[in-house]
Amino acid sequence: MSWLNQIIAVTNMNLRTVLDRSGSSLVVVIGIAGSVAVMVSLLAMAQGLNSTIASTGEDDRALILREGSDSELSSGISMQDINIIENSPGILEFDDEPMVAAEIFTIIDLKKKGTEETSNLPLRGVEEMSFKIRPEFEIIEGVNFQPGTGQVIVGKGAADQYQGLEVGNEIDIRNSKWKVVGIFSTQGDVHESEVWADLTYTQGAFRRGASASVAIVRLENSESLDQLGIFVENDPRLKLKVERESDFFNSQSSGASSVINAFGYTVAVIMAIGALFAALNTMYSAVSTRLVEIGTLRAIGFQGSSVLFALMLESMILALFGGLLGSGIAYLIFNGYTVSTLAGGSFSQTSFAFAVTGDIIRQGLILALVVGTFGGILPAWKASKQDITEALRSI
Amino acid sequence: MSETLIKVENVNKTYQRGGETLTVLDGLNLDVPNQDFLALMGPSGSGKSTLLNLMGGLDTPTSGGIGINGVQLDQMNAKQLSSWRSSNVGFIFQFYNLLPVLTADKNVELPLLLTNLSKSQRKDHVLTAMKAVGIDDRSDHKPNELSGGQQQRVAIARALVSDPDILVCDEPTGDLDRNTATEILELLKILNEDHGKTIIMVTHDPVAAESAKRVLHLDKGKLTN
Numbered sequence: 108m109s110w111l112n113q114i115i116a117v118t119n120m121n122l123r124t125v126l127d128r129s130g131s132s133l134v135v136v137i138g139i140a141g142s143v144a145v146m147v148s149l150l151a152m153a154q155g156l157n158s159t160i161a162s163t164g165e166d167d168r169a170l171i172l173r174e175g176s177d178s179e180l181s182s183g184i185s186m187q188d189i190n191i192i193e194n195s196p197g198i199l200e201f202d203d204e205p206m207v208a209a210e211i212f213t214i215i216d217l218k219k220k221g222t223e224e225t226s227n228l229p230l231r232g233v234e235e236m237s238f239k240i241r242p243e244f245e246i247i248e249g250v251n252f253q254p255g256t257g258q259v260i261v262g263k264g265a266a267d268q269y270q271g272l273e274v275g276n277e278i279d280i281r282n283s284k285w286k287v288v289g290i291f292s293t294q295g296d297v298h299e300s301e302v303w304a305d306l307t308y309t310q311g312a313f314r315r316g317a318s319a320s321v322a323i324v325r326l327e328n329s330e331s332l333d334q335l336g337i338f339v340e341n342d343p344r345l346k347l348k349v350e351r352e353s354d355f356f357n358s359q360s361s362g363a364s365s366v367i368n369a370f371g372y373t374v375a376v377i378m379a380i381g382a383l384f385a386a387l388n389t390m391y392s393a394v395s396t397r398l399v400e401i402g403t404l405r406a407i408g409f410q411g412s413s414v415l416f417a418l419m420l421e422s423m424i425l426a427l428f429g430g431l432l433g434s435g436i437a438y439l440i441f442n443g444y445t446v447s448t449l450a451g452g453s454f455s456q457t458s459f460a461f462a463v464t465g466d467i468i469r470q471g472l473i474l475a476l477v478v479g480t481f482g483g484i485l486p487a488w489k490a491s492k493q494d495i496t497e498a499l500r501s502i
Numbered sequence: 503m504s505e506t507l508i509k510v511e512n513v514n515k516t517y518q519r520g521g522e523t524l525t526v527l528d529g530l531n532l533d534v535p536n537q538d539f540l541a542l543m544g545p546s547g548s549g550k551s552t553l554l555n556l557m558g559g560l561d562t563p564t565s566g567g568i569g570i571n572g573v574q575l576d577q578m579n580a581k582q583l584s585s586w587r588s589s590n591v592g593f594i595f596q597f598y599n600l601l602p603v604l605t606a607d608k609n610v611e612l613p614l615l616l617t618n619l620s621k622s623q624r625k626d627h628v629l630t631a632m633k634a635v636g637i638d639d640r641s642d643h644k645p646n647e648l649s650g651g652q653q654q655r656v657a658i659a660r661a662l663v664s665d666p667d668i669l670v671c672d673e674p675t676g677d678l679d680r681n682t683a684t685e686i687l688e689l690l691k692i693l694n695e696d697h698g699k700t701i702i703m704v705t706h707d708p709v710a711a712e713s714a715k716r717v718l719h720l721d722k723g724k725l726t727n
Contacts, residue, residue: 109615109616109617109618112615112616113615113616116612116615120601120603120604123603123604124603399599400599400601400602402599403593403595403599403601404601404612405584406558406560406587406593407587407588407593407612407613407616407660408584408585408587408588408589408613408616409584409616410581410584410585411580411581411584495560495561496551496552496555496560496561499560499595499599
């Protein structure tokens with residue numbers, strides 16, 4: 108009890124003098140806030156990209172790609188092969204039709220908002236069954252395209268990021284005009300960064316003949332993947348591979364987000380080292396300006412360990428303020444902020460929102476406390492071991 | 503005078519400075535009886551502050567023994583000394599050493615934070631100590647709102663509040679004008695004579711030394727009288 112009283116008393120004394128030392132205390136708070144804000148922002152970016160791509164895909168859906176291709180863009184599959192796949196067991200049926208859809212995945216060029224340069228935007232040619240396979244799909248503005256026409260619908264992420272994708276506008280694709288008739292949502296997944304058009308019309312425009320990029324399949328349940336896989340493997344006519352849709356998009360997301368994550372941690376650590384020196388400097392000066400007070404308390408009978416803990420506590424409280432400030436700034440500025448980036452595999456832009464999650468803020472606060480602890484420990488140790496008679500003489 | 507309270511036996515204190523050994527106290531022997539009021543005088547560097555620090559448990563001798571009430575301070579570690587000081591000694595400094603952020607009563611309360619007293623018990627003790635030194639009407643004031651004499655009274659109340667047997671005073675009137683110094687010395691005499699406190703006071707001031715029951719002179723680490 109009395110030891111706790113000692114710590115409270117010394118901490119109280121320390122914190123009440125923080126305002127007198129506001130300049131150096133602010134250096135610590137702002138230095139730590141800066142490194143935490145940078146780390147939280149970059150991790151929020153990686154988290155946003157990761158959750159957008161990784162949230163795409165269900166366990167009971169499968170993608171069928173050409174053997175050896177690891178992205179939809181590099182895959183090709185003939186309509187004949189798709190007809191064979193439709194006979195596989197394990198595929199769910201809708202109105203007595205197997206739920207298999209052929210889809211073309213290709214790239215078009217459009218200008219992003221606020222720039223004059225074009226960026227890659229994915230165009231997906233889809234069939235009627237594609238919508239039934241993806242129940243999360245919904246038109247949120249306008250109408251769906253008419254099959255067999257040059258009408259397109261645009262994912263809401265793409266509509267936000269690119270010029271001229273408003274309903275009623277026409278866009279140039281392959282020297283012809285395609286009309287935007289609707290905006291769609293797929294509950295925030297990666298398809299919202301795409302433009303969708305009729306499969307047959309897209310095959311014609313892009314001279315794909317009777318072929319598509321991939322086939323998407325709705326399975327009877329998540330365990331049916333093996334049945335489909337065995338069927339495809341055992342048919343000598345098929346040179347294809349089957350991947351669970353959720354696994355496919357997870358593997359697509361890991362590259363970009365881990366690069367951003369690594370970058371975020373690296374920059375944060377470099378900045379944190381800078382903040383650590385600021386904290387050390389501040390705490391050393393805090394100790395030296397209060398040497399007589401610390402000496403007096405020690406003379407009265409306060410133990411060195413209580414002085415040590417109280418100074419550590421002060422450093423950590425300052426650091427925590429910095430951490431909260433940095434996280435708060437990152438949250439206010441970046442949470443929900445939508446950007447797009449080149450996603451791995453598709454060579455096209457995927458739009459996503461920064462996500463400042465509780466876990467990321469927790470990591471930011473841990474970084475702040477680590478800086479506060481290491482910034483405080485040496486000055487606090489010095490103060491607690493200071494010779495009392497020397498401290499009292501330093502008036 | 504009654505039995506010996508503090509027994510200093512053949513105490514040496516040396517420091518190492520730049521490869522040289524500096525002897526500050528040289529085989530010093532001293533008995534301080536209970537309820538003594540002892541003034542230590544001597545030129546700068548004579549060792550009087552070092553002797554005061556040793557008797558107050560702030561420092562330990564290089565060799566020799568310091569026994570107080572049968573307890574050997576020279577055998578104690580830093581933690582034990584902290585604990586011993588908190589219940590046996592009150593310190594009074596030349597520049598008062600009050601914590602500027604705390605009000606007078608909170609300064610006086612500090613030594614009681616090392617005890618198991620409840621908040622209300624602490625408050626009672628603080629009031630008693632502040633009344634004893636005549637500063638209870640300034641309890642809500644911070645040190646910078648008090649005169650030098652008032653600050654020293656607060657410091658004396660802080661030294662008294664845990665009711666220690668010994669008061670260790672390092673130039674207690676060194677920063678005060680003559681009239682205020684006289685008041686403080688009167689207060690110390692009352693504490694010695696009426697409250698039975700043993701007082702050891704280092705001073706340069708012969709007038710201050712006259713308030714003591716005994717005056718000892720140090721020179722080059724030895725007692726000269």
